[in-house]
Amino acid sequence: MSSLSERILGAPAGEYIDRKVDRAYVHDGTGVLTLEAWKGMGARGLFDPSRISVIFDHIVPANNSTTATLQHELREYAKGSFLHFSDIGGGICHQCMSEGIVLPGEVVVGADSHSCTLGAFGAFATGVGATDMAAIWLTGETWFKVPQSIGVHLHGAIHGATEAKDVALTYVSQLGMDGGSYRALEFIGDGAGSLSLDERLLLCNLAVETGAKTGMFYADDVTVDYLARYGQSAEQQGTEPCDYVQELEIDLSDIVPLVAVPPRVDTVKPVRDIAGIPVDQVFVGTCTNGRYSDLARIARIVKGKKVAVRTIVVPASRETMREAIRTGVLTDLVEAGCSIGTPGCGPCLGAHMGVIGEGEVCLSTANRNFKNRMGIGGEIYLASVATAAATALEGEITEPGVP
């Protein structure tokens, strides 16, 4: 039987197809090059402005006049072209697209590698580069090679101090940095149904760290209920047995808090094995772990205490931030000594708002710990929100306690 990718793309694995896209989005980083390439193609129109989003998230607000000037040009174009535009403070592109825009069964392309995040809705969502995106602006289509699929069977339920992030690091370490290349990961099994939409977004987010084209969940009642909150009606996607090229079996109840040690996402160890390493900065946020549920979790742990090292918390979107204000989560974080940033990518890409210095160590909830990514000579450990919170309180890598 067909995989979810094959069903959505309408062709068997291995085939090259030209496919109309339902949603296309860029951010301030890739949008500048996309606009330039699109102009270079001699283009005057957009295939369908209502399906194109421009979302400022990478360097928001601008860090210097060069960035500001580049952003100005894209902003002016976006504002005048009837396409969906989200200016600074609106949030991370993948998060904004997850707030009632992307629907099950859609083909979604983003000019960002973590566009695979949106496969959580049962959409076929993948990243492309700026020039590919320019051609999509022009024609509304692009070519795909229909991927083979890897079945990631999730069993049981997460418990204790473990989070979906630890599950994600588990599959990344099992597949390695290219173990999913050109393939789609399908998360299935009773454990998949037990996960919230936020947790599904997280699991799909890290798919690209294995080289995968996308990560996907079948739309079920959790998906339908989530979208209903945004006034969207959606239908469940029935699962059917499917021949996978590879299958992973993960028992969620076996997983303990984990950390990816620099400079690779697939070098994963239990937190307890490296506990005690001093850190200079803790960062909670990004398209991986910046959602309201993440902010609420760190707030629960640090409330009434003081963080021991500088701790930066960046909500994934304005919606996220608004909810954290409404429930008092933001107050708890500020009183515990955390710094709050403008909704967006924050310091994840090392461009601003929390760049680390030579020899410094950051414990981050993001998805990449490559050499020098957050600053020249700095090191990045990737972990869950609970591990980040425990580490922030102690000033050294610390295994989170059972909540």
Added chain:
Amino acid sequence: MRGESRAILLGADIDTDIVIAGRYLRTKDRRIWATHVFEDLDPHLAPRLLGAVIVAGKNFGCGSSREQAAIALKGAGVVAVVAPSFARIFFRNAINIGLPLIEADLECHDGTIVRFDLESGWVEAGGKRTRVRPLSPHMLDILRAGGLVEYWRVKR
């Protein structure tokens, strides 16, 4: 499309952050990317790339979708990149900006002369020829045009 050039060897899992660091992305001045290419890997590498073929390990170009990585390599004068496998977004980006990629596990040293023919689908190092899967006619059209921007400009 044929080429012949000396090899520069690199390791596996070269990510696009290491090709061009995030701190250099906010510009439209392509010379900046070419100048700072691989700076965090080896600050002396960029000037040696002019006219070279990069021969790397598996999963070249993984990580960020930044197209500046492919543009930086082409701008620095890289003729082609040969690797056993490429990360998929980098693969598309490279073809789209007119940088030839060749999927092959090539045995060679720094400075070995590498020859290739994209249409016929072979690459040769140290006199040993390896057959590779030819690029699709569509990809070859894009490369011949010099990239997807030029391809569309002519087509329209």
